[in-house]
Amino acid sequence: MADPVAPVRRSSEVTKGVILAAARERFAADGYERATIRSIARDAEIDPSMVMRYFGNKEGLFVAASAFELRLPELGALPGKHIGAVLVSHFLDRWEQDEVLTALLRVGVTNAAGAERMQEILRQQIGPVAAGVCPYPEQAPQRALLVTTQILGMAMARYVLRIPAAVAMDRDEVVAWLAPTVQRYLTAERP
Amino acid sequence: MADPVAPVRRSSEVTKGVILAAARERFAADGYERATIRSIARDAEIDPSMVMRYFGNKEGLFVAASAFELRLPELGALPGKHIGAVLVSHFLDRWEQDEVLTALLRVGVTNAAGAERMQEILRQQIGPVAAGVCPYPEQAPQRALLVTTQILGMAMARYVLRIPAAVAMDRDEVVAWLAPTVQRYLTAERP
DNA sequence: ACTGTTGGTCAACGCTTGTTGGCAACGGTA
């Protein structure tokens, strides 16, 4: 006789983790609306109702999936002369380590909470650096924004739209080209 | 007696135009999946079935709404020294004149056709310029890509995510800051 | 005046979505 398919019984924490991993993957690949609770549940090999039980609703699931520690290195203490290269390199790392930032970017385009969180992260990561090295402190927010646009644009091209020429560039090339731009946005006296 | 709500009867071309305008607005504001045929029809004050009649299906509607003449100025003939400023200025114009580019960007994140069209436009607009002024012709595609990332990033920040600091910058400031970056990507000997 | 075409509405279809509530089995504890 075949077993009547006894369901696996894990700890709830483990299950939550599996769901979150699947959610991150789906959100990153499909964006907010096309990443359905059902598809995420299928990936996690669990019933959709469990997702609801643990995370309340879809928005709650997304918030949980995109909440993560930033663990940014001590950028403020780094030498100002290479801050551009360090920043670009840092963000390439973050984007390639896990899918959360890609998910955030894809979701942020259509979902307000995602957009908010994306901005918050960029502000927290770039803001202090700009405040530290910008020659005119009152210009720091604008300088930070400029840096943000360049980093955002490369991320869009490379990880979201996957423009072939952007994917083809290797890490060092990207850093070599973008670092001077970022450096100039942060430290130039004027445009 | 009140009239039994006699439906307005316009020419089909006019109606198509109204639908397309509503579609562009919705796609630009909501992205592909959240811009529903029903909501577009409601904006155009017409029955959803008319949208189907004229454009076949939702994908067809999007293609029609995002098909437009590029009418790029003769960039190739312009002085190479200011090509950066001209390019940035040109794209700011295009993005602010109508909503198609914003729609394309929002949709492109989740819809393959949108992503394809966005890339095609960027390639057509930036590619020839890069080929014209890049010191090493074989590097032209890479240089064009770099320009694309900077323009894409500013567009994301300013028109899609609407980051306050990006919206607050005025046109001339944006051009002043971005132009040297674009200029360098196009004409620098090496990073 | 008749007729075919055109611009328009209405009602429904099949499907998918987020979400809910009930029920079964397991496992620790008393």
Added chain:
DNA sequence: TACCGTTGCCAACAAGCGTTGACCAACAGT
């Protein structure tokens, strides 16, 4: 052993989606 919270599945709901086909009224040409 009897209990009870936990983990899980199942079936269903209401709402919204893209899409379809039947039908109606105004027009244009003869």
